[in-house]
Amino acid sequence: MPVFTRTTKNLIIKIDEFFDNIDLGLLVFREGIKAYLDKDMDAFHRHLQKVDNLETNADRLQREIENEMITHSILPQHRSEVSTLIDELDEIIDALKSSLNEINIEMPDIPSSLNKSFISLTETSINAAEELVPAARAYFKAPYTVREKLLKVYYFESETDKISFSTKKIIFQQMDELDLAHKAHLRYIIHHIENVSDLAQKAADLLSGMAIKIVM
Amino acid sequence: MILFFLTSGLFLGWSLGANDASHIFGSAVGSKMVTFRKAAIIASVFFILGAVIQGSGTSQTLSKLGAVNAIGGSFTLALAAAITIYMMTKFALPISTTQAIVGAIIGWNFFTGNRTDSNTLEKIVLAWIAGPVIGAALAILLYIIVKKFKKSTRIHLIRFESYIKTGLILVGAFGAYSLGANNIANVMGVFIPAFNLKNLDLWIFTLNSSQQLFLLGGLACATGILTYSWKVMQTIGSNILELSSEAALVVVLAQSLVLFIFSSTGLSNLIVKTGLPPIPMVPVSSSQVIVGCILGIGLYKGARNINFKVLGEIGIAWIICPVASGLLTFFLLFFMKNIFSINVGSKVSESIDASVQTTNLATYGQSDVSNIIKYLLFGLFIFGTIGIIYYILLENKKRREMQRSEEKFWKNMK
Numbered sequence: 175m176p177v178f179t180r181t182t183k184n185l186i187i188k189i190d191e192f193f194d195n196i197d198l199g200l201l202v203f204r205e206g207i208k209a210y211l212d213k214d215m216d217a218f219h220r221h222l223q224k225v226d227n228l229e230t231n232a233d234r235l236q237r238e239i240e241n242e243m244i245t246h247s248i249l250p251q252h253r254s255e256v257s258t259l260i261d262e263l264d265e266i267i268d269a270l271k272s273s274l275n276e277i278n279i280e281m282p283d284i285p286s287s288l289n290k291s292f293i294s295l296t297e298t299s300i301n302a303a304e305e306l307v308p309a310a311r312a313y314f315k316a317p318y319t320v321r322e323k324l325l326k327v328y329y330f331e332s333e334t335d336k337i338s339f340s341t342k343k344i345i346f347q348q349m350d351e352l353d354l355a356h357k358a359h360l361r362y363i364i365h366h367i368e369n370v371s372d373l374a375q376k377a378a379d380l381l382s383g384m385a386i387k388i389v390m
Numbered sequence: 391m392i393l394f395f396l397t398s399g400l401f402l403g404w405s406l407g408a409n410d411a412s413h414i415f416g417s418a419v420g421s422k423m424v425t426f427r428k429a430a431i432i433a434s435v436f437f438i439l440g441a442v443i444q445g446s447g448t449s450q451t452l453s454k455l456g457a458v459n460a461i462g463g464s465f466t467l468a469l470a471a472a473i474t475i476y477m478m479t480k481f482a483l484p485i486s487t488t489q490a491i492v493g494a495i496i497g498w499n500f501f502t503g504n505r506t507d508s509n510t511l512e513k514i515v516l517a518w519i520a521g522p523v524i525g526a527a528l529a530i531l532l533y534i535i536v537k538k539f540k541k542s543t544r545i546h547l548i549r550f551e552s553y554i555k556t557g558l559i560l561v562g563a564f565g566a567y568s569l570g571a572n573n574i575a576n577v578m579g580v581f582i583p584a585f586n587l588k589n590l591d592l593w594i595f596t597l598n599s600s601q602q603l604f605l606l607g608g609l610a611c612a613t614g615i616l617t618y619s620w621k622v623m624q625t626i627g628s629n630i631l632e633l634s635s636e637a638a639l640v641v642v643l644a645q646s647l648v649l650f651i652f653s654s655t656g657l658s659n660l661i662v663k664t665g666l667p668p669i670p671m672v673p674v675s676s677s678q679v680i681v682g683c684i685l686g687i688g689l690y691k692g693a694r695n696i697n698f699k700v701l702g703e704i705g706i707a708w709i710i711c712p713v714a715s716g717l718l719t720f721f722l723l724f725f726m727k728n729i730f731s732i733n734v735g736s737k738v739s740e741s742i743d744a745s746v747q748t749t750n751l752a753t754y755g756q757s758d759v760s761n762i763i764k765y766l767l768f769g770l771f772i773f774g775t776i777g778i779i780y781y782i783l784l785e786n787k788k789r790r791e792m793q794r795s796e797e798k799f800w801k802n803m804k
Binding site: 252 | 547792
């Protein structure tokens with residue numbers, strides 16, 4: 175019987191570990207962007223490697239969690255939703271890894287005048303995703319509190335949009351010294367960073383519905 | 391010939407298994423918390439245990455309603471009830487064996503000119519009404535407790551669900567046991583006066599005549615559960631109201647408690663000691679109780695969640711079932727008596743106790759039946775042992791293959 179096996183305990187540990195991976199990934203990504211803006215390439219590569227490891231570990235955990243839920247028939251009614259949620263969270267860490275990789279390959283030339291905007295954009299976008307993780311944890315322990323936690327995700331996502339908009343406006347309307355290709359490249363990098371908060375919002379929408387269902 | 395007469399009872403037992411027994415695990419299977427295979431095996435085993443160990447209690451109530459005093463009558467009655475249940479089950483409607491057998495006994499009373507004991511009938515009908523009402527009240531109460539527990543303890547969802555799953559299995563086993571104890575009289579009760587089998591020594595324990603009949607009935611029920619209960623489980627579990635896992639546990643627990651309340655003489659005596667009237671020992675309709683429980687939770691959550699169409703169909707089936715069973719019994723008795731010249735029973739003299747009249751009915755073929763039961767049990771033991779070993783080996787093989795495939799996957803990934 176499930177109570178007498180270690181499956182439940184193991185699964186809880188794995189889910190927690192998965193959330194820890196996402197949390198850490200977000201932290202490292204923020205530091206990675208800062209390191210890039212500070213032109214500290216050693217630190218940037220170190221952070222890139224760390225995100226890469228965390229992403230691989232998250233993939234492994236995701237697979238194990240889904241396998242265990244299916245083989246031991248755990249959470250039959252919420253299984254597909256929990257799997258989708260984990261998948262959405264995994265997409266966030268995938269996006270972090272691919273963004274840092276893109277930056278590593280393309281080495282965008284970010285003017286120092288834009289450093290503050292880029293840091294602000296990264297902070298806000300990462301904040302949105304960071305607020306999602308406690309909400310996702312709360313789904314398992316206190317689903318009543320999920321929706322109030324998600325409010326912050328929506329707030330930071332909207333703030334990210336605003337910062338992204340204003341930064342792009344500065345690039346395209348005030349920085350005449352940059353050529354169009356350079357401007358387009360910076361916009362592309364902004365999209366990458368902004369994408370993290372968009373993914374967080376997508377996961378928040380799902381989580382919000384899941385929380386209502388479980389509370390009712 | 392005696393075995394032929396038993397077939398209708400076995401058919402009725404099969405119907406009971408396919409229909410009533412599926413109510414125990416219906417909500418658990420419907421909510422996907424317990425697999426059908428696991429539910430069917432647990433329900434079968436515990437139903438048989440309940441029937442054999444504690445099955446004789448409620449048979450007295452039915453014999454008070456009408457003491458069938460000929461084996462031909464018992465056969466016809468059980469056949470009519472079984473056909474009624476089979477037809478209802480065909481339409482996936484959760485009806486009750488109690489209703490069918492009560493209808494059949496009243497049909498027999500009409501045919502043979504016997505008086506139907508209105509007090510007993512009143513008790514039974516009252517239990518039909520009280521069962522679902524108590525079930526609904528208990529379900530609401532338990533549901534509130536479970537919800538409050540979940541909220542206050544902030545237990546992890548996965549751990550909570552694992553408790554629920556274990557609870558469903560344990561409560562389901564208890565429910566199946568109670569159902570066997572409570573409802574086996576519906577299947578085999580009408581045959582008890584006609585059989586006087588010699589005691590069956592099975593080394594560890596001995597089965598008396600009634601217990602052997604209950605065992606046969608239990609085995610027939612188990613066959614019904616394993617072969618035909620899937621459809622009814624789906625109706626109970628999914629169609630009336632979409633059940634959450636905790637609601638599924640509450641429904642099974644409330645139902646088991648109601649069955650227990652109406653079967654436990656100990657509880658009844660305890661209530662009498664407190665100065666309250668005793669609880670009638672009546673075979674309760676498990677289908678009515680479970681619908682009451684589900685309805686209770688539906689009402690607590692808001693009536694909009696309830697599928698009233700399915701509920702209406704079940705309500706109609708409740709009325710149709712005893713009436714159809716009674717009419718069918720009446721016509722079948724007519725054919726049995728006039729075309730096949732089989733003695734289907736006679737009017738019981740008011741001055742003579744029914745049990746005295748039935749003692750001379752059957753003393754034929756007993757050892758054959760006992761031997762068949764013995765060989766049947768032996769065969770089942772061997773079949774069960776092989777089945778368990780095969781299952782364990784199969785599960786181990788699956789686990790090994792899964793592990794191998796995982797290892798291969800991660801090796802290739804690296």
